[in-house]
Amino acid sequence: MVKQAGLTLVELLIASTLGLILMVGVVQLFISSSDSFRMAEAIGRMQESGRLAQDILGRSIRNADYWGCLRSVEIDNILDPSGDGYDADYHDFEGVEALEFDIAGSAGSLVENSVIIKLKGVRSSGIRMSSTHQVSASSTQIKLESLPSGVLGKDGVVMLSDCQNAVVFQLTSVNDSSLTIGHNTGSVVDPGNMKRTGSSCPNGSNSANCFPDLYESGEIFLPFSDTYQLQEDASGRRSLHLIRGISGTTATPTNFELVSEVQDLQAQVGIGPEGDNVINSWLEVTSGNLSTINSSYVKAVRLSILVRSPEDRVSRQQQAVCFPAWTDCSNDANLWRPSSADDRHYYRVYNSTYSIRNRLLDTGT
Known part of the structure; x- marks a missing residue:
């Protein structure tokens, strides 16, 4: 038998070339798969x-523009316009336009020339006023049939409606054990509820706490005043944001980032x-x-x-x-x-x- 004498230079070059071609193909396949992924x-x-x-x-x-069994023009709003933090864009619900538009300027983080959408209305909470408890114009407490946890809280804003009258007010107390909510005036919460000065109460009410009508029954609704707009952060990333003006647990506008890019x-x-x-x-x-x-x-x-x-x-x-x-x-x-x-x-x-x-x-x- 002839002894093994190794590879010739030609054989080595051919093997290297074939290996290189195979490697290039594998790399191209990897890059293509990576790009596709x-x-x-x-x-x-x-x-x-x-x-x-x-x-x-x-x-x-x-x-938008849902107000239960009434229309916005029939709703009384007793949130105090002179209270701290009052903003008509978010806190005014008396005869307001429930759908408004604006164009973003160049100031701040807004995306210039993008459309801003402002919506108002109410959502059902499933909470009803107790039929055995009458709410007079001088009462500051409302008895409820039920009070689910986490839906209402002190500082939140709600609407009470009996399909004849409706009133938007801020909660100053929420008592889970007694199933009651309060709407006192003064500096308990911000912006707070109006206190009568002369004849400044809605509907001409003379009640000291400005609650305008008598309610023998009714449903609690959750008003909303939502603003959708585009904002840009410091890195240039743009996102859709929601500014939620109020809820059943707060009257302070809160900015949420919803969708990026x-x-x-x-x-x-x-x-x-x-x-x-x-x-x-x-x-x-x-x-x-x-x-x-x-x-x-x-x-x-x-x-x-x-x-x-x-x-x-x-x-x-x-x-x-x-x-x-x-x-x-x-x-x-x-x-x-x-x-x-x-x-x-x-x-x-x-x-x-x-x-x-x-x-x-x-x-x-």
């Missing part, structure tokens, strides 16, 4: 953000006469249209939400999208593009239309 993850998170923003805004818009929010509104389900025209929410929109009867809202992927360098080229949705994108120049030519985020536009169901089917009676 990053792209799928980025698109998935972007879709999640867009759908979540749609769900939150849509649900809130549909429920929401880059812009634009809107159109459907306007029509009160008393039917007809929309006569659509107006885009712009600075020039704000006065007309906020003084009109808005029945529907069309939203266009621009969302981007959390990660950069996932797109091979700068993205161009049709935003807002009602833009004529047949001309390429009208497409929206990020300000940086080196931006490689993915962008997607989410469009939806929501009716304000408490207005669209309103009979006007």
